Amino acid sequence: MANKLAPHSATPSPNxxxxxxxxxxxxxxxxxxxxxxxxAEQRAFDLFLQNQIKGTSHLSLGQEAVAAGAAAAMQPGDLxxxxxxxxxxxxxxxxxxxxxxxELMGRDNGLMRGKGGSMHLxxxxxxxxxxxxxxxxxxxxxxxxxxxxxxxxxxxxxxxxFGDGTTNIGAFHxxxxxxxxxxxxxxxxxxxxLYMEYTPIADVIPVQYPAADxxxxxxxxxxxIDGNDVDVVYETLSQAYAKARAGHGPSLxxxxxxxxxxxSRADPAKYRPAGELxxxxxxxxxxxxxxxxxxxxxxxxxxxxxxxxxxxxxxxATQACQAAPPTSTDILFTDVYAxxxxxxxx
Amino acid sequence: xxxxxxxxxxxxxxxxxxxRDENVVFLGEDVAKAGGVxxxxxxxxxxxxxxxxxxxxISEQAILGAAMGAAMTGLRPIAEIMFADFIAVCYDYIANxxxxxxxxxxxxITMPLVVRCGNGGGARFGAQHSQSVENWCMQFPGLKVVxxxxxxxxxxxxxxxxxxxxxxxxxxxxxxxxxxxxxPEGEIVDQLGxxxxxxxxxxxxxxALGMMVSRxxxxxxTLQSEHGIDCEVIDVRSLVPLDTQCILGSVARTGRxxxxxxxxxxxxxxxxxxxxxxxxxxxxxxGPLVRITTPNIPLPAADALEDLAIPSVSRIxxxxxxxxxx
Numbered sequence: 001m002a003n004k005l006a007p008h009s010a011t012p013s014p015n016x017x018x019x020x021x022x023x024x025x026x027x028x029x030x031x032x033x034x035x036x037x038x039x040a041e042q043r044a045f046d047l048f049l050q051n052q053i054k055g056t057s058h059l060s061l062g063q064e065a066v067a068a069g070a071a072a073a074m075q076p077g078d079l080x081x082x083x084x085x086x087x088x089x090x091x092x093x094x095x096x097x098x099x100x101x102x103e104l105m106g107r108d109n110g111l112m113r114g115k116g117g118s119m120h121l122x123x124x125x126x127x128x129x130x131x132x133x134x135x136x137x138x139x140x141x142x143x144x145x146x147x148x149x150x151x152x153x154x155x156x157x158x159x160x161x162f163g164d165g166t167t168n169i170g171a172f173h174x175x176x177x178x179x180x181x182x183x184x185x186x187x188x189x190x191x192x193x194l195y196m197e198y199t200p201i202a203d204v205i206p207v208q209y210p211a212a213d214x215x216x217x218x219x220x221x222x223x224x225i226d227g228n229d230v231d232v233v234y235e236t237l238s239q240a241y242a243k244a245r246a247g248h249g250p251s252l253x254x255x256x257x258x259x260x261x262x263x264s265r266a267d268p269a270k271y272r273p274a275g276e277l278x279x280x281x282x283x284x285x286x287x288x289x290x291x292x293x294x295x296x297x298x299x300x301x302x303x304x305x306x307x308x309x310x311x312x313x314x315x316x317a318t319q320a321c322q323a324a325p326p327t328s329t330d331i332l333f334t335d336v337y338a339x340x341x342x343x344x345x346x
Numbered sequence: 347x348x349x350x351x352x353x354x355x356x357x358x359x360x361x362x363x364x365x366r367d368e369n370v371v372f373l374g375e376d377v378a379k380a381g382g383v384x385x386x387x388x389x390x391x392x393x394x395x396x397x398x399x400x401x402x403x404i405s406e407q408a409i410l411g412a413a414m415g416a417a418m419t420g421l422r423p424i425a426e427i428m429f430a431d432f433i434a435v436c437y438d439y440i441a442n443x444x445x446x447x448x449x450x451x452x453x454x455i456t457m458p459l460v461v462r463c464g465n466g467g468g469a470r471f472g473a474q475h476s477q478s479v480e481n482w483c484m485q486f487p488g489l490k491v492v493x494x495x496x497x498x499x500x501x502x503x504x505x506x507x508x509x510x511x512x513x514x515x516x517x518x519x520x521x522x523x524x525x526x527x528x529x530p531e532g533e534i535v536d537q538l539g540x541x542x543x544x545x546x547x548x549x550x551x552x553x554a555l556g557m558m559v560s561r562x563x564x565x566x567x568t569l570q571s572e573h574g575i576d577c578e579v580i581d582v583r584s585l586v587p588l589d590t591q592c593i594l595g596s597v598a599r600t601g602r603x604x605x606x607x608x609x610x611x612x613x614x615x616x617x618x619x620x621x622x623x624x625x626x627x628x629x630x631x632x633g634p635l636v637r638i639t640t641p642n643i644p645l646p647a648a649d650a651l652e653d654l655a656i657p658s659v660s661r662i663x664x665x666x667x668x669x670x671x672x
Contacts, residue, residue: 112450113452122455123454130447136407137438137442145415147421148420151416335449336488338457343587344587345539345589345590346539
């Protein structure tokens, strides 16, 4: 059943609030990322209900701790490979909210000026090497980027995010085998939100943990963590990145989490058992982190101020996007080929 | 000037580019220690070492995906998909990833990579190891598709493909690997998108590709000597980009067009070419556009059947002779 994975089943340490290994500045940075991704996704949701965002949209509401912890543990130059549920991962690497919302809204100020849309957010200058909408396609691609780092002696790590459903597609297995054989500096991060689109992942796998229980087949450690605890995500991935950077090969980390909205804009998520959403909301990653920071002596007012500052950024970004012109139609034919155009014949 | 086989030309072309640019790397199944199942990459491992010449698992998605990730972060990979038919198991990269990424990212990402394959029939391998897959690849805006017919073109076009900043599918013909041709010494770099008139003629234009080029030339010789028909034979060489000017120029001189295609008839590359000619050179034509193709069937394995399916010299001769005497 879908709720076979109890929310707390994999939390390695229940008393994390007492841990002081992570500096407070890093923790505040992570709170900021949580607040940013939560509020920006909420804004995206509101804007598409108002029909200001067209097409489709796959939100990370409820899953923010994975994006925040993963990005906070990265170094400049590290590369992110995201999925169609990639807004949070893109924002967490520092891509401006206005660029992301502009892309979702089809405006000329968008990250790719409207040529990619919600499912393909890419910002090479921030290390966001693309959001991929074909399930599993980017796992081998991340291997290729890691192969380049290994070959050139670069120290960057390629980090590849994907959902639980991806673990049943061939490219997942090809990539893990390839990366493990070549000891590539790549870290595979599975966001297990319990559902592959509309179907409980538990209904379509013969094991309990879709990613971690397959790791042994590729000689990798079985790592399952609480994906709603940003500190746990940060610490686990910090170790995985360090291992990759040191030349000791790839890791596969399964983060247990939950998405609050449906799979996409079209999905009201009526397949969820009664009470499941509420149960997970009790462990909301943003609220839980506020509580932990409070226990560490951070005043609520300080966190409220961060929230307010971010809301202001999002409001201003929204207004800028609403005022921005629609994407210029003169780019319809540009950048099909590297000469900047689309000519395929003389 | 040395005489090289088509397969030796493949290794020569790859070696030329790897020696020139350390960002050129090469990966595929059995390509390194074994030198390739077609023996077209013999010696590369010894010359460039295991960091640059990689034997991969049988994982076509990993091969093309890794090539893409490497290309978008600064390398210029050459990936081998052993039989072109296997493109079907990693088609996502050909269809969705390579050709669309630059456009979707508004030009942020450049994808300089080459996918080499053993394409085509004639080797009695049956329906899943003999196909001509030009049309599987040429339908995607953003991809380039090249198919050399001679050793010298293998070297020159391969070099051009490696140096091109776009993803290029490079279709070698597996039944040409043993054929020989003169290849000059020294660096050879050709240009993508240039067709070659291999035989000038006044009565009809024959457009051919890959293994069909030599058959078209033989047919033209027979048509001249036995029927007094003077055919111009064009090796199209590059389907994307397409040298339309060369083709339309020839049509203007001859007034008749015959394509010789190894692929099954439905939606073969010649269909696109005759569509362009009908649109743009209609008033130059003195008769119908004729496509000579494999019939719309999977390729059979047995000699007698495969020979009947793929356009032969005699079928080309008969088709052109009948069309021109009608």
